[in-house]
Amino acid sequence: MRDALVAAAFQLFLERGYEQTTVDDIVALAGVGRRSFFRYFPSKEDVVFPDHEGCLADMTAFLAASAPEHEPVLRVCDAARLVLRMYAENPTFSVQRYRLTKQVPGLRAYELSVVWRYERALAEYLRDRFAGRRDGTLRADVIAAAVVAAHNNALRSWLRSDGRADAGATVDHALRYVQDAFGTPATDAGGGVEVGVGTEVTSDGAPAALFGGPAEHPDDVVVLVSRRDAPLWRVVQEIETAFGRT
C-alpha cells in the first residue's frame, strides 16, 4: 500500500509536475482512499521522501548503540553512510527525486529540514562524547556540519552520475577529507599512520605535549609543533620523550 502510493505519486509528478498533482490524483491512481494516504504520509511533501523517517530512526539507533571505544568522528561518518546507502539502494528513484527536488522550491525547503535533523543527530552524539572537554559543543557542531556537507557533496556527485558512480567509494573519499581535517586516524588497509603523540607551542614558545602520552606502536606518527625560535635542546628533548627514547 505504502509502496503503491509512492509509485503512483512519482508517476504523476513526472507526468504532470509536482505542483499540478493533488493527493486526490495520487489516491485515485493507487486505488485507495484519502485516509490511507494520510495514514502513511502527513503531507504531499512526505511522499517524496518516504524513507527519511526510517533512516533517521536507524541513524539514531546506530549512534545510541555506540561503545566508548568507537572513535567519535569515524562513528558519525559511519552514521552518515547509512543515508547514502538508503539513496543507493534505489538509484532510479533517487535520481528522479533529485531532479524533482531541484525544480520545486517547497521540496528543497523540506529537504533542508531533513538534512538539519540528520545534522542534529550527529551533533548530539558528538556533544555527548565531547562532554566536559574544552570547546566540546563547538567541536561537535563543526564536525557534524562538515560530515553532512561532505556526505551531501558525495551524494550530489553520485546523483549527477545518474546513480552510475560507485556510491560507497565516492562517500568514502569525501568523508576521508573530514577525517583528515579533524585529526582522525586514517582507516585505509595500509594502516600504520596514526597521529597519536605530539607537542604544541606554549606561551614561552617552547614545545609542549599536544596529544597526551606516548602512543604504543613503533610505527605511529609523531607530530611536533614548535616556534622556530624555541631553544633547539628543548625541541630535541620533547622529541625524545615523544619518541619514547628517553
Next chain:
Amino acid sequence: MRDALVAAAFQLFLERGYEQTTVDDIVALAGVGRRSFFRYFPSKEDVVFPDHEGCLADMTAFLAASAPEHEPVLRVCDAARLVLRMYAENPTFSVQRYRLTKQVPGLRAYELSVVWRYERALAEYLRDRFAGRRDGTLRADVIAAAVVAAHNNALRSWLRSDGRADAGATVDHALRYVQDAFGTPATDAGGGVEVGVGTEVTSDGAPAALFGGPAEHPDDVVVLVSRRDAPLWRVVQEIETAFGRT
C-alpha cells in the same frame, strides 16, 4: 516606516505570541495600511528577520570584492563575521528574536533557509577560489559548512548570554577552530604563529619536507611529522634544517 513596522510586530509577538498576531494587527498598531507592510516584507516571517536580505547582499558584495591574495578560508571567516556583527548591533532585538524563533517551528524553518543561503554564498566563493584544484568543490562545501556551524555556535552562545558576552571574541574563538582544522595560518594580534615549514613521513619512515622551504620569520611555527621508528638523527637533522640552524 520599516522600523516602525518591525517594532509594532515585535511588541505584538511578545504580548500575544507569534501565531496569534496577524499582519492586520501589526499595521493597525503601526498606523499604516496593509500595502505598506507588504512593500517591505513579503510575509509575516520576513518581518522577524528584517536585516538578513541586507546582510546577504553585504556578504555577497564583500566576497565579490575579494582579491586573489586574500587567503580563502580567512576571507569566508571575515564574511561570516558580518552576520554576527548584524546581530550584535542590536542585542535586545536579537535576544528577543532568538526566544521567539525557538518557540515557533515555522520561524525555525525560515531561519534554516536563511542559513542555507549564507552557506551557499560562502561555498560559491570558495568553489571559485578552489576551481581546478583537486577536490575543489568538496573542500569548498565542507569549509563553508564548518564556518557556518562555528559562527552559529558562537552566535547561540552569545544569545544565551543575553547579548552580554563579547560577541567578537566569541566568534573569533569559534572560527579559529575551523581555521586550525583546515590548515589556515592564525591571525591573532600577537602574530608570530604561522605553520610555514615542516616535514612529513616518506615511504621509508624518515621525515621529509612538508610545507616547502624554510619560512622567513624567526617566530614561525615549525611542524614536524615523523614515524616514531624513524632514526632520531634523521629527525634532528630535519629539524635543524627547518629551524634554519644548519
